[in-house]
Amino acid sequence: MPDYSVLALVLLLLHVLIGFVATVLISANRRPSAAIAWVLTIIFIPFLGALVFLLIGFGRLPKARMDKQREVNTLVLERTPGLSEVSHDDEWPTWLRSAARLNRTLGGLPMVGGNRAELLDDYQGSFDRMIEDIDAAEHFVHVQFYILVLDSGTAAFFDALGRATRRGVKVRVLSDHVSGFLFPGRRETLETLRTMGAEWRAMLPLRPLRRQWQRADMRNHRKLVVIDDRVGFTGSQNLIDASYLKKSNQRRGLHWHELMVRLEGPVVRELAAVFATDWYSETDELLPLDTSGVIPGHGADVLDAQVVPSGPSFDNDNNLKLYAMLIHKAEHRVSITSPYFVPEESTLLAIVTAASRGVDVELFVSAVGDQPLVYHAQRSYYEALLRAVVSIYLYRAPTVLHSKHFTIDDEVAVIGSSNMDIRSFSLNMEVSVMVHGRDFVQRMRRVEDSYRANSDRLELADWLERPLGQKVRDNLARLTSSLQ
Numbered sequence: 001m002p003d004y005s006v007l008a009l010v011l012l013l014l015h016v017l018i019g020f021v022a023t024v025l026i027s028a029n030r031r032p033s034a035a036i037a038w039v040l041t042i043i044f045i046p047f048l049g050a051l052v053f054l055l056i057g058f059g060r061l062p063k064a065r066m067d068k069q070r071e072v073n074t075l076v077l078e079r080t081p082g083l084s085e086v087s088h089d090d091e092w093p094t095w096l097r098s099a100a101r102l103n104r105t106l107g108g109l110p111m112v113g114g115n116r117a118e119l120l121d122d123y124q125g126s127f128d129r130m131i132e133d134i135d136a137a138e139h140f141v142h143v144q145f146y147i148l149v150l151d152s153g154t155a156a157f158f159d160a161l162g163r164a165t166r167r168g169v170k171v172r173v174l175s176d177h178v179s180g181f182l183f184p185g186r187r188e189t190l191e192t193l194r195t196m197g198a199e200w201r202a203m204l205p206l207r208p209l210r211r212q213w214q215r216a217d218m219r220n221h222r223k224l225v226v227i228d229d230r231v232g233f234t235g236s237q238n239l240i241d242a243s244y245l246k247k248s249n250q251r252r253g254l255h256w257h258e259l260m261v262r263l264e265g266p267v268v269r270e271l272a273a274v275f276a277t278d279w280y281s282e283t284d285e286l287l288p289l290d291t292s293g294v295i296p297g298h299g300a301d302v303l304d305a306q307v308v309p310s311g312p313s314f315d316n317d318n319n320l321k322l323y324a325m326l327i328h329k330a331e332h333r334v335s336i337t338s339p340y341f342v343p344e345e346s347t348l349l350a351i352v353t354a355a356s357r358g359v360d361v362e363l364f365v366s367a368v369g370d371q372p373l374v375y376h377a378q379r380s381y382y383e384a385l386l387r388a389v390v391s392i393y394l395y396r397a398p399t400v401l402h403s404k405h406f407t408i409d410d411e412v413a414v415i416g417s418s419n420m421d422i423r424s425f426s427l428n429m430e431v432s433v434m435v436h437g438r439d440f441v442q443r444m445r446r447v448e449d450s451y452r453a454n455s456d457r458l459e460l461a462d463w464l465e466r467p468l469g470q471k472v473r474d475n476l477a478r479l480t481s482s483l484q
Contacts, residue, residue, distance in 0.1 A: 061214050061312045065281050069313040072277045073108035075289050088113050088304055092436055093411055095329045102325065103308050103434065106318040109273065111306040115265030117435060119443050123242045126260045127157050133231045134160040140170040142226040142275045146219065146417070147238035148175035150189040154239050162196040174278055176220050177202035184245055201282040218312050220278065221428035223417050224271050232268040234416055234431055235260030236404045249370060252398060259403035259447060261415050261433065263305065270307035274431050277309070303437030310418065311429030319418045319432055320425040324350045326408050330359050335448050336406040337364040340371070341378045342421035348381065352388040364451045366401045367394035376477035386460040393455035401451065405444065412436055413444045
């Protein structure tokens with residue numbers, strides 16, 4: 001008979017050894033909450049947990065990609081001296097200068113003036129506006145979307161790209177590699193781009209046989225379009241049907257509501273620099289980065305804007321630092337819209353602190369979710385927010401509120417691709433635009449007013465009475481939010 005006691009002792013010692021090694025390796029340069037979550041996972045699920053950590057918990061982007069980001073940052077800084085002087089910094093709140101400096105130090109791009117911005121909150125209307133500008137393109141169209149699918153809702157956009165290539169316009173397209181396999185029509189989409197003569201590249205490809213590999217859960221989540229360095233678009237919207245083509249969504253009647261911004265002026269060159277960085281990372285082709293020669297607009301409707309790229313290609317969590325700083329600086333009002341709200345500790349503390357010092361803080365989220373784990377994780381934060389007198393509005397089903405933006409007092413707003421969650425702060429490559437301008441913030445307020453009119457306000461007493469099963473799922477899901 002085999003001696004099971006010896007086998008059990010060996011397994012126990014191996015378990016202890018794995019736990020010790022994991023503790024030492026995981027705790028290095030990692031937030032304590034994330035380190036503890038990983039260590040507990042490996043201790044309680046020793047072999048499977050260790051395997052998962054090796055796949056999605058260990059490592060950053062390859063050094064070559066990090067070096068390319070630093071190279072582009074240096075080139076941009078060399079080409080933008082004095083560009084920030086066209087901004088109206090004499091009209092800024094006293095703290096905004098330090099925020100703009102923070103963004104430039106981290107992301108390499110200055111705050112620039114003379115811009116115009118148009119908010120687009122109609123799903124198909126946003127595509128129509130892009131198509132109109134693509135049809136006016138003379139030199140190039142740069143398209144970058146996390147999700148990019150040819151379907152009945154996006155066919156007209158692809159047709160416009162085809163018309164552009166036939167006119168001799170250079171069309172370059174980037175889309176996330178992994179997301180391309182998660183939605184239908186990948187082969188047809190890529191074949192359509194190839195046939196029309198557009199250049200397409202996958203972002204953050206996972207192709208180990210071609211030596212293209214990085215931590216598997218890091219994704220390029222950016223959404224932007226740049227046309228002739230004249231017009232730019234960015235925001236929350238992907239290039240896909242409003243149902244996201246998932247059968248489960250269609251059965252439930254779910255459709256997505258987005259917010260995009262159309263930009264004109266010097267800030268468009270900053271969006272172009274973000275695209276150029278990602279194109280360089282995937283192709284080794286460095287596109288022109290000239291940020292001079294753009295004539296700023298004039299008039300009462302012009303505003304100052306700054307593009308803020310973020311993600312694992314940077315040494316710092318750029319958007320996390322910006323968001324926390326802006327919330328701490330708010331004096332009257334903070335309105336946050338984030339479909340996936342799983343805040344990092346410093347962001348949660350900033351929000352609760354702002355509410356506690358009398359700032360009117362409100363959060364817009366969806367009443368329904370398409371990602372169960374994230375949906376339940378974000379719900380676990382509602383009690384702390386409600387106790388701090390943060391107003392939470394649940395956007396009514398069957399619409400999924402997917403917009404990503406927030407406003408600070410009456411003068412500053414941020415809009416882009418970044419959720420206010422740990423994934424967007426640390427693992428996804430994102431792009432945001434910080435805008436200073438009272439007229440623009442007033443237009444953002446009208447968008448927020450429309451959200452409020454289509455939402456139900458969550459009350460603390462009702463929330464505490466939710467079923468025990470929901471509480472358990474919420475709290476268990478919260479534990480997974482720190483696995484990064």
